[in-house]
Amino acid sequence: MEALVASAIGIMTAAGIYLILRLRTFPVVLGMAMLSYAVNIFLFATGRLAVNMPPILGHAGANTPGYTDPMPQALVLTAIVISFGMTAVVVMLSLGAFIEAGNDRIDLGEEEKTK
Amino acid sequence: MSPALIAALPFIGAFLPALLIRTGRTHAAAAAGLTSGLALLGLLLHLPAVLRGEVIQARIEWLPWLGLNANFMIDGLGMLFATLILGIGILIILYARYYLTKADPAGQFYTYLLLFQGAMVGIVLSDNILLLLVFWELTSLSSFLLIGFWKHLPEGRQGARMALTVTGLGGLSMIAGMLILGNIAGSYDISEILKHREAIQSSDLYLPALILILGGAFTKSAQFPFHFWLPHAMAAPTPVSAYLHSATMVKAGLFLMARLWPVLSGTPEWFYLVATTGLITMLIGAKIAIFKDDLKALLAFSTVSHLGLITFLLGLGTKTAAVAAVFHIINHATFKAALFMSAGIVDHEAHTRDLKRLGGLRHLMPITATIAVIAALSMAGIPLFNGFLSKELMLEEAAHTVWAETTWLVPVVATLAALFSAAYSFRFIAHGFFGPVRDDYPHTPHDPGIGMWASPAFLVTLVVLIGVMPMTFAGPYVQMAANAVVGGELHMHPIKHWHGVTPALMMSGIAVVGGIALLALFKPLKLLWESMPRPEAKVIFDWLVEGFADLSGRFTAALHNGAMARYLMLFTLGSIAAGLWAWTGGTQGPITRAMLPVTPVALVGWVMLVTATLCVVAFHHNRLLALVLISIVGLIVSICFIYLSAPDLALTQISVEVVTAVLMLLALNFLPKTTALESGRLKLSADAALAMAGGLAVGGLIYALMMRDFSFETMAAYHLAKSYELGGGDNVVNVILVDFRGYDTYGEITVLGIAALVIFALTEALLSGTASRKLIAWRPDMVRGGDKHPLMLLIASRVILPIALLVGVFIFLRGHNLPGGGFIAGLVVSIALVMQYMASGFAWTQARQKVYYHVLIGAGVLAAGITGAGAWFNGMPFLTSDFGYVKLPGLEKFELATAAGFDLGVFLGVVGSVMLSLGGLSRLARRAAAIEDEEGAHIVAEKPAAREVAAAAAVAYPAGTPLPRRWLSARAAKGEEQ
Incomplete structure (x- = not known):
């Protein structure tokens, strides 16, 4: 199981890196989203993997053999929401740049640099 | 009067002239004079004691572990200087009242003067060299304001800049010298340093410290070869020159040499x-x-x-x-x-x-x-x-x-x-x-x-x-x-x-x-003087400054050339290199955990995830397809969270997935639907190699981590043990969010709110100016569906709204004990609202919107803050939660926790932020679609140029840029034929 998760994280990271190195905004945004997935699962996995051990205590009736580490989960939960905020800002920036400049390149062109 | 208060008085009084100037120059001057007079009086009350040889001290601990304390003392030297500074200050305030004309902003003048005065008094009364340095820099800054007071005169501005550069550089040198000095003496308190003459003078670092400190003193006191700034500072109004160059600023360097005279001389x-x-x-x-x-x-x-x-x-x-x-x-x-x-x-x-x-x-x-x-x-x-x-x-x-x-x-x-x-x-x-x-x-x-x-x-x-x-x-x-x-x-x-x-x-x-x-003999001597060549300090100074500015400019341009792909490439390369360095240099312990068994379900999920990921990379040129594919990745990630015992994460991920997809679709409404092939084969291979290296590194790292036990005991045990007892909740993740680490969450909803406001501001900027005209003249680059608001969707979404809202409330309420909570509930409710926008249109929904989303964000942060502050009334620190059980007639016994109030804040913050972000994009789309509207037609009629601007913007790629796949190219060709 660990090997599957680790390889998936690796592949998503690779895809994310490849996409953020593209020259247009949309692939870069996709790449950032991909990296967010990878990083979130990475952080989550630092709590080690466990199946059928959610950190919900037994008082409400559920009964499990043990509990997984809740700390990384709490961190990742907020990270997911924050990464939505970040994606939204980046999307808005790229959209604004596209409407203003008329193209969606991420690098400054020669004429923009001199400004 | 405490020495600390004497030093603080001019700073406090600095507000008065700025406020009182509306009632006239005389009042502003009087307020400044009274402030200085009060400080002088407080000082002179200590005069008899100081004349007897006593030292008046005031010690306030500030950052004791850094050795930085607000220690003040009045000894003979400080008394003399402070008397000069305050006494001559009063005379200057009086003089300036009549010197400045009505056109001069006298309120500003007195404020600057008092700031400067406070900084000078601070220097001479400090008993801590770090504190002294703070005041020292303040004199440089406030004298900059004073020297450049006549902003309309170029000489004034240049003189102020020169003074700031020279004394500021000297200040930097002095900081280094003072730190060495304090290090040798083992204390940063001046009264303590002065006791260590032998230790300081026998130290190897005596000479460097001396030179560095003198660097500060000489620049401030305009000693050769740093004397050139002083005459240029004469562009200031005369009261400033009289004050700075007789009793204060330039005497600061002398004061410092006199202060450290016992140990350095x-x-x-x-x-x-x-x-x-x-x-x-x-x-x-x-x-x-x-x-x-x-x-x-x-x-x-x-x-x-x-x-x-x-x-x-x-x-x-x-x-x-x-x-x-x-x-x-x-x-x-x-x-x-x-x-x-x-x-x-x-x-x-x-x-x-x-x-x-x-x-x-x-x-x-x-x-x-x-x-x-x-x-x-x-x-x-x-x-x-x-x-x-x-x-x-x-x-x-x-x-x-x-x-x-x-x-x-x-x-x-x-x-x-x-x-x-x-x-x-x-x-x-x-x-x-x-x-x-x-x-x-x-x-x-x-x-x-x-x-x-x-x-x-x-x-x-x-x-x-x-x-x-x-x-x-x-x-x-x-x-x-x-x-x-x-x-x-x-x-x-x-x-x-x-x-x-x-x-x-x-x-x-x-x-x-x-x-x-x-x-x-003056006349012949003057002729002789004028015939001799003299080095002009200003020319040399300007030449030096220009050279450095040029050098910095070129350095920055080379480092920061506007190619973001290059920054990201270098960043990735650097991260991988750092990882490689750590990996080759460090050691790792043996594998201590057994691998969990791979179930068929997990394997299927893995295959789907990897396939979708690779497809995103392969088909990212077709942007809509890539969006569908990346949603699959998000979906599998959510399922992965469920499988691996993280139900809260799964719920969050899947709801975020929905709003992200909506967001991207709104953006794609404007952006080109395809990405052309611009990189050469070489760049593609290099990027692929870099990506693979990065992926391998991250994957390897997490694999190594997952196969080993924790080196230290984690906090998990504490959280699991105390969650019910202290936080009153069974869902430990939620208790951590709203209770144990409530401060983090508080920060996070604030950040989310700020992000939403940034988006709102960007939208506002785009809705005005040239961008707005381009938007109005926008023509969709794809054929639109026939029915804008399909009846089925419209009815279904309206029927479903109350149910969806109820689900949101349910998820919110159960969150403390079962998967759910403010974050997830907020996202679910946002989705319910977004559906209304999609089905019924922006205008229809907007007309029925009762509360602004800004208000929701503000209310959320406020609710969380007030709940947190409530703990103070309980005598507990910020954000400590409390809970109890309530029995109402006719209902089961249920739990009430203050954390629910905090979670409510989170909920409101999330709803407001998500809706404001998506709303911003919708408003852009609406402006673009407004051509049929009265307002849009009006603008186009008035400014036909708007259409031309938009036409130029539509050409996203230079002619002849290839599309990557044959079918994509074929479709493009077909479109052109039509």
């Missing part, structure tokens, strides 16, 4: 560095001053020269020289401030300060002339005035100073400097006030009102009183300050005029006679 290094610099400065300053025609420039160079004199005395390292230095500090402050103010009066009345255009003023303005002549005679070193007494003491010291085994050098140079000094003072008198009355002044001068001459008159009275009866009027203070400088009781010889025929008297005589002779 007495070594050959000190003598040769300080005394030599002082001597050279004294000579050069005096020589240049003779030939300056501008009254203020003459006084500026004379100030440089007198600062050199005091530095020279401090550099000698003997106790009698220290006494002379202290005495001259007092004398120079009195006569120089009076001289600057007189020059200001002349400028104010005659509209010129040029000595070539002045003369004969003693007939036209007798009061000013009397004041100026007395002060100038004191500066020249004529008996019966205080300048003579301290100059005699200096010459006496110089007479038996041996420099590198030459006995004649120092006396000769000192006499020469005194001679030049006498010459420029005589010139000031003769060319300014004597001679015939002229009829070509730019403005006929006469004496000003008493408000302007009262201050210099008061100072000149002191000049005479100290000159005639030095031991009565200055003796105790000199004794007091000199004791503090040498750090012990000092036997001071009485200061008097007649010591018999001593070498000093002869040198003094030579100086005065020589000065008169020089003045007689």
Whole structure:
């Protein structure tokens, strides 16, 4: 199981890196989203993997053999929401740049640099 | 009054003039004067004690682990300087009231002046060198504001910049020196450092520390070769010059040398560095001053020269020289401030300060002339005035100073400097006030009102009183300050005029006679002076600054060339390299965990995830397809969270997935739907290699991590054990979010709210200006569906809204004990609302929206904050939660936790942020679709150019850029045919 998760994280990271190195905004945004997935699962996995051990205590009736580490989960939960905020800002920036400049390149062109 | 309060008073009072200026200049000046007066009164109440030799202290711990404490003390030296700063400050405030015209922003002036005054008082009363450094930098900054006060004058701005650059650089050097000094002494408190003379002077770091500290002192006190900024600072209004260059700013360097005199002085290094610099400065300053025609420039160079004199005395390292230095500090402050103010009066009345255009003023303005002549005679070193007494003491010291085994050098140079000094003072008198009355002044001068001459008159009275009866009027203070400088009781010889025929008297005589002779020969000498080449400091300075600015500019341009792909590439490369370095250098323990079994479900999920990921990369040129594919990745990630015991994460991920997809679709409405192929084969391969290396590194790292147990016990045990007991919840993740780590969550919803507001601001910017016109003229680049608002979807979404909202409430309420909570509930409710926008249209929904999303964000942060603050009433720290069980008739017993209030804040914050972000994008789309609207048609009719602008924007790629896949290219070709 660990090997599957680790390889998936690796592949998503690779895809994310490849996409953020593209020259247009949309692939870069996709790449950032991909990296967010990878990083979130990475952080989550630092709590080690466990199946059928959610950190919900037994008082409400559920009964499990043990509990997984809740700390990384709490961190990742907020990270997911924050990464939505970040994606939204980046999307808005790229959209604004596209409407203003008329193209969606991420690098400054020669004429923009001199400004 | 506590010394700390004395130093704080000017800062507090600095607000008053800025506020009171609306009621008139007099009120602003009075407020500034009263503030200074109050501080002075508080200071002088300590005078009897300080005269007895006591040291008044105030110690406030600030950052004790850094050694930075707000420790203040008033000893003799601090008392003397603070009296000068505050006393002359009051005189300047009075003078400036009449000097500044109605057009000058006097409120600002007094505010700056008080800020500066506070910084200066802070320097002289600090008992901690780090605190002193803070005030030191504050003087640089506030003097920048004062020197550049006349913002419309280029000289003012340039002079202010130059002063800031030079003194600021000196300040940096001093910080380094002070840190070394504190390190040697083991404390940053000045009173403690002063006890470690032997340790400091025997340290290997003594010389570096000395040079660095002197770097600060010399730049501030305008010592050669840093003297050039001072004359350029003369572009300031005269009250500023009078204040900064007589009693305060430039004396800060001298103060520092006097303050550290007990531990730094007495070594050959000190003598040769300080005394030599002082001597050279004294000579050069005096020589240049003779030939300056501008009254203020003459006084500026004379100030440089007198600062050199005091530095020279401090550099000698003997106790009698220290006494002379202290005495001259007092004398120079009195006569120089009076001289600057007189020059200001002349400028104010005659509209010129040029000595070539002045003369004969003693007939036209007798009061000013009397004041100026007395002060100038004191500066020249004529008996019966205080300048003579301290100059005699200096010459006496110089007479038996041996420099590198030459006995004649120092006396000769000192006499020469005194001679030049006498010459420029005589010139000031003769060319300014004597001679015939002229009829070509730019403005006929006469004496000003008493408000302007009262201050210099008061100072000149002191000049005479100290000159005639030095031991009565200055003796105790000199004794007091000199004791503090040498750090012990000092036997001071009485200061008097007649010591018999001593070498000093002869040198003094030579100086005065020589000065008169020089003045007689002034015309030919001036011609000679003007024919000689002189280095112009400003040109060199500007050249240096320009060179550095150019260098920095080129460095920045090379580093930051606007190619973001390159930054990201370098960043990735750097991260991988750092990882590689750590991996090859470190060790890792053995594998301690067994791998979990791979189930078929997991394997299927893995295959789907990897396939989708690879497809995103392969098909990312087709943007809509890529969006669908990446959603699959998000979906599998959510399932992965469920499978691996993280139900909360799964719920969050899946709801975020929905809003992200909506967001991207809204963006794609405008962006091109395809990405053309721009990178060459080489770049593609290089990027792929880099990506694979990065992926391998991250994957390997997490694999290594997952296969080993924790090195330390985690916090999990504590959280699991205490979640129910302390937080009252079964869902540990939620309890962590709203309770254990509530502060983090509080920060996060704030950040999310800020992100949403940023998006709102960007939208606003796009909806105005050229972007708005482009939007209005926008033509969709894809065929739209026939029905904008399909009936089925419309009905279904309206029916489903209450149910969806109820689900949101349910998820919110169960969150404390079961998967759910504010974050997830917020996202679910947002989705329900977004559906209304999608099905019924923006306008329809907007019309029914009762609360602004900004308000929701604000209410969310506020609700969380108030809940957190509620803990204070319980006597607990911020965000401590409380809970209890409530039984209402007819209902089951249920739990009420304050954390629910906090979670409500999270909920509101999330709903507001998500809706505001998506709403922003929708508004853009609406503006683009508004062409049929009345407003849109109106704009296009008025500005037909809007269409042309939009046409230019539509060409996203240069002609001939290939599309990557055959089917994509084929479709594009088909589109063109049509």
